[in-house]
Amino acid sequence: MKDLAGKHLVLVLTGGVACYKAAELCRLLVKAGATVQVVMSDAAAQFITPVTMQALSQHPVRLSQWDADEPNAMGHINLTRAADAVLVAPCSADFMAKLAQGRADDLPSLLCLARPAQRVPLLLAPAMNREMWVHPATQRNLAQAVADGATVLGVGCGEQACGESGDGRMLEPQQILAAVVASFQPKLLQGQHVLVSAGPTYEAIDPVRGITNLSSGKMGFAIARAAREAGATVTLVAGPVHLATPAGVQRVDVVSAQNMLLAVMEQGQKATVFVSTAAVADWRPAQATDQKIKKDGSGQVPQLSFVENPDILATLAQSPRAQSGELFCVGFAAESHDLLANAQAKRLRKGVPLLVGNIGPATFGQDDNALLLVDAQGARELPRSDKLSLARELIADIASRISAKG
Ligand code: CTP
Numbered sequence: 160m161k162d163l164a165g166k167h168l169v170l171v172l173t174g175g176v177a178c179y180k181a182a183e184l185c186r187l188l189v190k191a192g193a194t195v196q197v198v199m200s201d202a203a204a205q206f207i208t209p210v211t212m213q214a215l216s217q218h219p220v221r222l223s224q225w226d227a228d229e230p231n232a233m234g235h236i237n238l239t240r241a242a243d244a245v246l247v248a249p250c251s252a253d254f255m256a257k258l259a260q261g262r263a264d265d266l267p268s269l270l271c272l273a274r275p276a277q278r279v280p281l282l283l284a285p286a287m288n289r290e291m292w293v294h295p296a297t298q299r300n301l302a303q304a305v306a307d308g309a310t311v312l313g314v315g316c317g318e319q320a321c322g323e324s325g326d327g328r329m330l331e332p333q334q335i336l337a338a339v340v341a342s343f344q345p346k347l348l349q350g351q352h353v354l355v356s357a358g359p360t361y362e363a364i365d366p367v368r369g370i371t372n373l374s375s376g377k378m379g380f381a382i383a384r385a386a387r388e389a390g391a392t393v394t395l396v397a398g399p400v401h402l403a404t405p406a407g408v409q410r411v412d413v414v415s416a417q418n419m420l421l422a423v424m425e426q427g428q429k430a431t432v433f434v435s436t437a438a439v440a441d442w443r444p445a446q447a448t449d450q451k452i453k454k455d456g457s458g459q460v461p462q463l464s465f466v467e468n469p470d471i472l473a474t475l476a477q478s479p480r481a482q483s484g485e486l487f488c489v490g491f492a493a494e495s496h497d498l499l500a501n502a503q504a505k506r507l508r509k510g511v512p513l514l515v516g517n518i519g520p521a522t523f524g525q526d527d528n529a530l531l532l533v534d535a536q537g538a539r540e541l542p543r544s545d546k547l548s549l550a551r552e553l554i555a556d557i558a559s560r561i562s563a564k565g
Contacts, residue, residue, distance in 0.1 A: 367451050
C-alpha cells in the first residue's frame, strides 16, 4: 500500500529558487499515491512554468482567484474542501508574512485563509536566504503562523543559490515527502520517549580488524522512524551502519557492545519504551591490541581468546525503572530455526514482556521482514511486509500495551 494512497494534497508554490525542487517533490507525492492539485503564486511562475507542474501533477495548475473555469467562481474555497492537507513548498518569507497577517490578496494566501483549519492541516516548507530566515520579522511571522495552527517542516542548512551558506534552504523533496507521510500517522505515542538500539556492534581485535555481524540496522531505523511518526520523542543508539537518521530522531553513534551499554543505560534514564533491535556481538576479544597484529613469517596464527559481552537488554530490563513499569522493554530475537520456541524461551531469559522474533539470515540487509510477537499470552504473526510497515504495526501494538497498562 502506498504511503499517500487516497490522500488529496494542495501543493502551493510561492516565489523562490527552490521552486525547482517542487517539481521533484510533486513527482514523489504522486508516486506515493497522492492526488496533487498545484497552485502557484505569480512569483512562483517566474521560477518554474505551470506547464511543468501540470505535467507532473497531471492536473491543470491554478494560478488566479479570478479563474473563470470555476463554475461558482470560488476557486479559493473549492480547492481546500476535499483536501487532506495544504503543503506550501517553497514557502517564501513574503508568504510567511502574509500568513501571519491573515492576508488574502492572491490565490495561495486566499486558499490558506479559507481552508477549514480544524480538518485540513497547513504544512510549510520555508525557503529563503539565511539572513531573511534569521531576521526577527521572519521568525516572528513563523511563530505567529505556528500559533495559528500551521506546521513548519523546518529548513535545511548549507550552500544557498545566492552563494551564501547557512540555514534557510528548502528541505530536500524526500525529506518533505517523509514529513507529509508522518503528518498523517496517528499520534499513538504522543508524550512517550522511545529508545531504540539498532545495527551491529564492532569488537576490535587490533586497530585495523574486528568482529561484527551482518545486521544492517534497517529494522531498528524503521522502528525509530515509526515511533517518531507516532509523536514520540525518539533516541536511536546505532552501531556502525550507513543509514540516514530519520527526521526528528536524536541519534547516538556507538561502536562496541560496551559503548552501546553505556549509551543505552544513560538514555534509558528518561525513556518510557526501549526497543532493542541491535545485533549485539555476544563476545569480544579479551584484549584488543594497540598495534596491528603482524605475521611473523612462521605460519603461526594468533591465538585469540574472547570474553562475553554484557547483555544490554537484560541489564535494562532488570533496572528499577523497568521493574516498576515506568520503562516498557521490547526484545528482538534473530533466530535461524524454531522461531516460536526460541523466542518464547528468550523472552523469559531476557525478562521482557514482549519479544519480537524474526529469522535473521532471511532478513539481514533486506527491505522486508516477517515478525512474530511473543508475550506471556501467546504469539501473533505480522506477515511479510516492508520494514517500515511492520515497524508501524509494531509501534501500534506497543502503544496499545502501554495504554492498557497505564
Ligand atoms: N541483546 C543485548 N545484548 C546482548 C545480546 C543481545 O541487548 N549482548 C538483545 C538484542 O538486542 C535482542 C535480544 O537481546 O533484543 C536477543 O538477541 P539475540 O542475538 O537474538 O539473542 P542472544 O541473547 O544473543 O542469544 P543467542 O545468540 O543464544 O540466540
